[in-house]
Amino acid sequence: MAIEQKFPYHSIAAEEALEKLRTKPEGLTEEEAQRRLQEYGPNELTGKEGINPVLLFLKQFKDFLILVLVLAAGVAWYADQMVDVYVILGVILFNAVLGFLQEYRAERAIQALKKMLKQEAKVLRNGQVKTVEAQELVPGDIIQLEEGDSVPADARLLRGKNLQTVEASLTGESLPIEKKPEPLEEKTNLGDKTNMLWKGTHVARGTATAVVAATGGNTELGKISKSLGEIQTTSTNFRKKTERLGKQMAVIAVITSVIVFVLGYFVRDYAFEEVLLVTVATLVSSIPEGLPAVISIVLAIGAKRMASQNAIIREFTATEMLGSVSVILTDKTGTLTKSILTVRNVFLGDGSELEVSGTGYAVEGDLTQDQRSIALADNPVLRKLLLIANVCNNANLGEVKAKEEGAEPEVSGDPTEVALLVLSKKALAKEKDLLPNVQVVDDLPFNADQKYRATLVEQDRRREVYVVGAPEKVLKLSNRILTKEGPQELSQELRERVQAKNDEWADAAMRVLALAYREAESSTDTVGTDAVHDLVWVGITGIVDPPRQGVLEAIQDCKSAGIRVMMVTGDHKKTGAAIAREVGILDGSPKGNEPQALQEDELDVSEQEFERMVNGVSVFTRVSPNTKLRIAEHLQNKGHLIAMTGDGVNDAPALKRADVGIAMGIRGTDVAKDASQIVLSDDNFATIVRAVREGRIVFQNVRQTSFFLLTTNFAAVAVFIVAIAIGWPFPLTATQILWVNLVTDGVMELGLATERGHGDIMRHKPVPRDANILDRSVVPYILLMSIVMLGLALSVFAYYLPQGEQLARTAVFIVVAMTQVFNTFNMRSLEYSVFQIGLFSNKYVNLAFLASLVLQLGVIYTPLLSGVFRFEELPLPDLLILIVLSSSVVWVAEIYKWLIHRRRT
Secondary structure, eight states: OOOOTTSOGGGSOHHHHHHHTTOOTTOBOHHHHHHHHHHHOOSOOOOOOOOOHHHHHHGGGOOHHHHHHHHHHHHHHHTTOHHHHHHHHHHHHHHHHHHHHHHHHHHHHHHHHSOOOOOEEEEEETTEEEEEEGGGOOTTOEEEEETTOBOOSEEEEEEEEEEEEEOHHHHOOOSOEEOOOSOOOTTOOGGGOTTEEOTTOEEEEEEEEEEEEEOGGGSHHHHHHHHHTTOOOOOOHHHHHHHHHHHHHHHHHHHHHHHHHIIIIIISOOOHHHHHHHHHHHHHHHSOTTHHHHHHHHHHHHHHHHHHTTEEESSTTHHHHGGGOOEEEEOIIIIIBOSOOEEEEEEETTSOEEEEOOOTTOOOOOEEETTEEOOGGGOHHHHHHHHHHHHSOOOEEOOOOOOSTTOOOOEESOHHHHHHHHHHHHHHHHOTTSSOOOEEEEEEOOOTTTOEEEEEEEETTEEEEEEEEOHHHHHHTEEEEEETTEEEEOOHHHHHHHHHHHHHHHHTTOEEEEEEEEEEOTTOOOOOGGGOOSEEEEEEEEEEOOBOTTHHHHHHHHHHTTOEEEEEOSSOHHHHHHHHHHHTSSOSSOOTTOOSEEEGGGOOSOHHHHHHHHHHOOEEESOOHHHHHHHHHHHHHTTOOEEEEEOSGGGHHHHHHSSEEEEESSSOOHHHHHTOSEEETTOOHHHHHHHHHHHHHHHHHHHHHHHHHHHHHHHHHHHHHHHHHHTOOOSSOHHHHHIIIIIIHHHHHHHHTTOOOOSOGGGSOOOOTTOOSSOGGGHHHHHHHHHHHHHHHHHHHHHHGGGOHHHHHHHHHHHHHHHHHHHHHHHTOSSSOHHHHOTTOOHHHHHHHHHHHHHHHHHHHSHHHHHHTTOOOOOHHHHHHHHHHHTHHHHHHHHHHHHHHHHHO
16 A cells, blocks of 8 residues: 555644654664655656757747748749748748757756755664665655755654754745644645645754655655646747737738739739749748848847846747736745845844844944944943854854855854854954954753753853843843943833834844843853843844845836736745835835735635735735746736746746746756746846846837838838839849848848837836737838838839849849838837937947948949849949938938827927
8 A cells, every 4th residue: 555645744643644654763674665765766856857959949940930931932942943942941040040049058057057966864774874865765764854954855743853944945934944743733834834844945953853754746846846847838928929920921921922923924914934933022022031030139139138137048038028027926035035034133231223234144234323333342232242142153154165246155054043143243344353252161052942042151261141032031031131331120111112122023024032141150061941040131133034135126117117016925924014015015004904915815715806806915925836826827817928036946836837937046946947937147136127128128129120121021012013013024033132131131130139228118118918019100100111112212213224124123222222221220219319319329230331331332243243143233423322312211210200209299
């Protein structure tokens, strides 16, 4: 009979758990462990496989526009136009290689971020303690854990001494969780199962003996990892837009090709082969062959810019998607906050309240009162508090080993003790001789029942007991209070003042610790609970997991950009709401009877009520992965394009379901990174806002380069149709059109793709989810430019046609190519005048202009190329006149923009 790994072991006694798991306190035998390993498999997750370059390359051919180009190549092949076939296939290959290289580099960057550590576990086998690889653990194994150990599997606690674990990666709770073996109610939330230890978490304090209840995919971490493969993800919003644009262009291409075929074959009575060539030329001219490539280029440039700002793009289209996001669902721990406990405030026995600057493990910081630095040498109460914080402490703060900016030192010990140690070191960094040298004689570790740590120390042959613990407990054990004049009686009034400050900080979601001491007899060699009495109360410290630097400003920028920021965390309601107020997600004052924050058990309501809650509440706490998914799906169903940020295993399902999943690169779990499209290499929420701005620029550049290409195509198609309707020869050959579409436009679009954006782009609302790349607002401009180009091309063709078809085509080629070159300056901004943003402010456009001019002259005046493309050399005066005529598109566009601006204002 198989062991039930999904049984609620938290709801039964430890002895019953041993019986149900068919094991004994001395552990399994080696033979039984091997048998169970064969039956239940290794204790490892079925992780994402490594990068498959072939599949990654083939993925690049899913775009609809690519399929349209394949169709065009097929028609050209049928018409025996092999030059066209090779050019079109070259465009397809270029686009695929560009996309492949970007995504492959991103995957390699993600792999570099992962820590390749082999985990081991101490296990009882045959009654003996031995060390095995964690993947060899099986249900029923008895494991032993101590401070600093990672929990290797889900386990039911049997015995624990002063045991606390940190479960931030699984539940979002940043503070250590006290663990006890007593059974709990069956319907207890995951984060409240205090007799269970979870795979992927770690021991912050104490020791434990536990029985393995679940391994591999049956662990809570494994269930989340497995659920990722079952989540249905939709096609990316940007891919939908490009496919829609491709379909629009395909319809236009088919219609125009049919018109040309009908006019040529039935109206003008051309030979079938001749009409087929014209039809291919029209098809080539009506499809912007360079569009897939230019979209890839714009996305690549955006991805490179984002990478320079610490946002690694794993999914190519995420660069644009981020710019269209209307809601950001963010975790709290490690995302809005640093997931590093820090002392924020100090309240001393003399009644003074101090603020502590600095975050993380950095010892740079200051202690101030009313924004003035404290002179530590003149403050004996503060010096005593810092000494106790430094000595009554089992934490260690190592050196920074990594060279990267923002790297943290290696630490060990309880997170709250680390915070106290950092506080004392901030003082030592300024005045190294401030704290006297003391020798630790004995130590009484923190205990959940006694609620304090006590340390016996000796200094100058005098012995004292230092105490750090829960304020209510330490206050109860104190009868004096330390002031600048020395210890004084702790009156009822002073007790109430201390208690009021403690309550105030607790309501602000701070973890409060009290520090005290007492003199001990010189003969005392040990410290026990009997030595902790008649204490001199020194002060309390308020400890928080503070917001990251720049998060407040980033959230304000999101609001200005029309982006709603919601906190969805596994942390406690009070803690989540406090951080949300501090960073600006909540404005601090509830509206009417509406709650500002809700937790998991308050969401068991009807769909209608749930919809009302999601629409009105911005902080959701103690939520499970399934609830995160439910919130994300509800917002998507309402038409929102959502980004989900997080770093824990509990975030992974929603990261995958979101339109844009954003994982933390440093503190993020591998499961979270694999589920995301973007990884922040600096773990900074503020990076998201910079990436959003880049994403908006990317979408703007995609639109403008698309319009740029479409203008030429519309004009070329119109020239063909009108010329055939009149009865003229073809104004351009298919290869000449390909030169304009690929070489001329290709060079200019490279410059246009680098545009940095104009105006305050973050003051605009997000682009609607269903917005087309080609929308009605730009149609008048495209038609206007097409008419101008059409008029110029037909006029020039009519003028030069009597002198020969080849010369006329050469003149038309110059006009079509150069009008598009000049049109690049117009397309840098559809809103602002090119003279307003600076005619030569984009050096890449300037270089592209010069390069394009050289290319046009080269293809006409180089004998070899002019022969291939069937050009005839133009007299220099004619060439200059045609270039000047082509520049008229700039002045027409300036008048159009001025009229539009005037109408709006």
